[in-house]
Amino acid sequence: MKISLHIPPQMWQKIRYSMLYLKPEDEEVISFIFCEKQFTDNIVRYIPKYWVVPDQDCYEYQSSIGLVMKQHFHHYLLEEYLQNQQLNVVHIHTHFGDQLPDFSYVDDRHESDYARFLGENFAHQPDLISGVFDENLEKYQFRLWNNQGTDFEPIEFCNSWLSIDENNISESPEISPMFARQKVFGKGFQTQLNQLKIALIGCGGIGAVFAETLARLGVKNWLLIDDDNLELVNLNRTPGASEEMVNQQWSKVDYVKYLLTKIYPDDGNFITAKTTIQAIENIEQIIDYDLIVVATDNHHSRQIAQELALKYQRPFMSLGTHIDIDSDGIPKMYARITIPPLGGGWCLMCGNMINLQQSALETAANSITQLANSAGYLDDVEAPAVFWLNNICASTTVGILHGVIAGFVNVDEGLDWVYHFPSQQWLKTIPEHLHNENCLFCTVTPLSENDFWEQHSDDFCSTAQESYYDTNYFDE
Known part of the structure; x- marks a missing residue:
């Protein structure tokens, strides 16, 4: 079974640019991608429908070794995209340095808790995919957690027009003359x-x-x-x-x-x-x-x-x-x-x-x-x-x-x-x-812009609500 997250090139360019633009020097940054899950007998494919790159006002804490989101902001994302639209969630965060990143022990612990929380608190049991990038958002690893938070498996990530990428091609026999x-x-x-x-x-x-x-x-x-x-x-x-x-x-x-x-x-x-x-x-x-x-x-x-x-x-x-x-x-x-x-x-x-x-x-x-x-x-x-x-x-x-x-x-x-x-x-x-803004076929896939917080500040700054999840998941 082939499992992949395939983000269209233009969408990935916007996500990457927004993350780099909003990333303070020597500090980590995160983005959220909400996906539909499509599967056949041979392939499971996660298709992005929305994306959010939070600006600095959305963070409770942000440094070179970890980050924590404001609970109202996190609550809004969970309610809007997981509870209301029953999508799956992808978390992408950066690590310091330009080498191939690896998931830390803290990543393992909090992602495991978070995957279990999603499985227990949402009827459709949304999947959690996590990705870690270097600070330049060039080198990466991705994994998919099970709904019990007990195990994960690596998955393919593709941001090119074709899903066959030179970095992911399998070994092949000698090329024919x-x-x-x-x-x-x-x-x-x-x-x-x-x-x-x-x-x-x-x-x-x-x-x-x-x-x-x-x-x-x-x-x-x-x-x-x-x-x-x-x-x-x-x-x-x-x-x-x-x-x-x-x-x-x-x-x-x-x-x-x-x-x-x-x-x-x-x-x-x-x-x-x-x-x-x-x-x-x-x-x-x-x-x-x-x-x-x-x-x-x-x-x-x-x-x-x-x-x-x-x-x-x-x-x-x-x-x-x-x-x-x-x-x-x-x-x-x-x-x-x-x-x-x-x-x-x-x-x-x-x-x-x-x-x-x-x-x-x-x-x-x-x-x-x-x-x-x-x-x-x-x-x-x-x-x-x-x-x-x-x-x-x-x-x-x-x-x-x-x-x-x-x-x-x-x-x-x-x-x-x-x-x-x-x-x-x-x-x-x-x-x-x-492009036709009124097209009924291709303009129905909205993108969340990097000023997402400003657009919804009233939602986040109203009276306090009980958060879905109180653990500092994004600590590193």
Whole structure:
């Protein structure tokens, strides 16, 4: 069972900056992160929903060897996030020095008491995760306590876009000579690619090229989702497909699996699902994967994929192309690659990349679809597509993913690139312009700012209330 705490990069940057900013010289500092717990048969993942970095007014005592929170402040956190919202809690505190920190005897004693207190006093028995960092918040250890406070186990901590991190990759056998010319990209690069698991939704002209290109880079673990069979009209943009496959009614997922098996005949792991994403019965099939990639030709599947990525905090990429012909016969061709930021901030819906009306019509009854067609809401002509434009979209996406893993491309704030032909230009959207404060999909995950105390000072400074917990837990 893999247990992990995965904090989105932008959130972690804010938490770390706030802790360093509010940390007096040579004194310890703490932060609180409140998480949902998501689990499948193979993975337990703690997903942050709120975070609080207290300022100096929230401390009863703060020094280089320990700290104690004001009881009213602590009481408020417990009531608001554990009792009312039934979340789990992560405590992160620093130790003096820049060496790899270790939990002290006092940490052990108070965390044990605190974990038992949580288990005995809250109906949902919230989990306690504790993390200790050096004073620069760079080196760390994390652990998860049981509800009796009698034992703990180490857990993985990840603050990168992908949960596969060079510091956490498992030992792997010797790299295949197939990848000898990729050694230039650094130690661990190939191992991360070999361990990466991709859920690909849409195995047509873009998805097939993306899968084969990324597989040749070293990715060999795939979930392939598509409900269509190959047709003659697909053959102009599906590499390696043949008329014989069409006549034999090959499914697109089996076709892409065939391409991947040609690269990895013995050690690939390819799971196929001949269905749509909305018809997937076991959602674990998707959320257990490291990255969700959607390359479909309809709005509804992209909406569902984006909603899954937001709900389960999974990295997500959207690929697509579009061709328009002007009245003068000059084509305008576009390839678009979109990577919304992990954890929210903007998404395909608030960035106007998904038409929700179109999405609804795509799943409506035939009678409604026909009515919409007659009213001009839907285009009844199949969208044009060409192989080379799909290649630009798919191969550039592979290049971006390559850069993320190798460390020379940053997608923490998201990315939205549009290739335009015949101008031969890549147009890059400024991510901040895609944010919509009123989005119902990606702005529902609030963040507690570092002026939290000022916002709620009246709650803490009112008449004294009995504290949930009176032990000086944060003494060192």
